[in-house]
Amino acid sequence: MNTSLWIALVCITLGTYFIRVLPYLWMKQKLAKSQNNGAISNMPTWLTVLGPTMIAAMFGTSLVPAHPDTLSWVATAVGTLTTFLVWTRTRSMGWPILIGVMVFGVITLWFLRKTTRQI
């Protein structure tokens, strides 16, 4: 990489870091100020709404398979449903994810084997 490319990399690195750290520092200061004034330290409501909606949006985008064919959509739907059903029983993080990935993997491999045999 030449010098100008290194400068661009440094700008992106610092910019990304500031995007992450400055809003945190701003909120920290806002919370400390409201605590000092004896007020209840509340976050703006729109921020408390945007947090969960961001995670829901990440869930939505991550559902789209890398190769969106019928097989991948079926495997994704069954894997997601399995994850949800296991979660309703365990209310934990580890087992639903592990079993969801295993079911997704079994369906993917089963379909792949079937397709290879037909060829």
Add this chain to the structure above:
Amino acid sequence: MSTTIQPLFRSPWVQGIKDAIPLLGGYIPVAISFGLISMQSGFSVLETILISTFIYAGASQFLFVAMVASGAPLWLVVVMTLLINARHVVYGPNIAPYLDKDSRWVLLMHGLTDQIFALAHARLPQLPSEARIGWYTGAAVLAWFSWIGGTALGAIAGGELTQRWPMINDILPFALPALFLVLIIPRCNNPLWALTIAASAIGALTLKVLGFPNIAIPAAAICGAVVFYALKNQRIATGY
């Protein structure tokens, strides 16, 4: 999962690492792909690893190497990559109420990616306040190292790896939607939040399928927030 504080039965660091393990299923395959594409775009192994170490933001890294390889002006490369990362502005403020005054948090914000935010947003309220920095450090450091390690692997042997074990690319990435699902589903405990979450998720999925992956997350999140306020105002207006 509930939001009541639960006692930890192991060290916060170890618990953080354990909670972040599902992230590896999503991180490593994408990092391997990045390493491979970066090498094909003309970057060296060391440069590729440094990009992952310092920028540490998946989509913008892919855009960075693609734009540089296509000869785009560097100011445009910087602006576009920062625009993609702009969605991160809401992450710090959302977890700030759960963080103490320890100055190390400022450095740890480098690790506040989409996935670590989702994990921290769900888990930090459940942890005793003195355990939170250890938990976050364990989770964030594992995710960061897996991203750097995956990139190195992809840069050095990515082509051979994905040819020999196609399941790395085909199966493991499903850990990410499964993780996001278990993180967000406890929020759907009333019709208002269930509809808000559904609107955001369906909106993001639709935008990505239609070919807008980079704006899908912020646009769908804003769409979900609009649904939230519309339903809330309707409830107030009708007296329910």
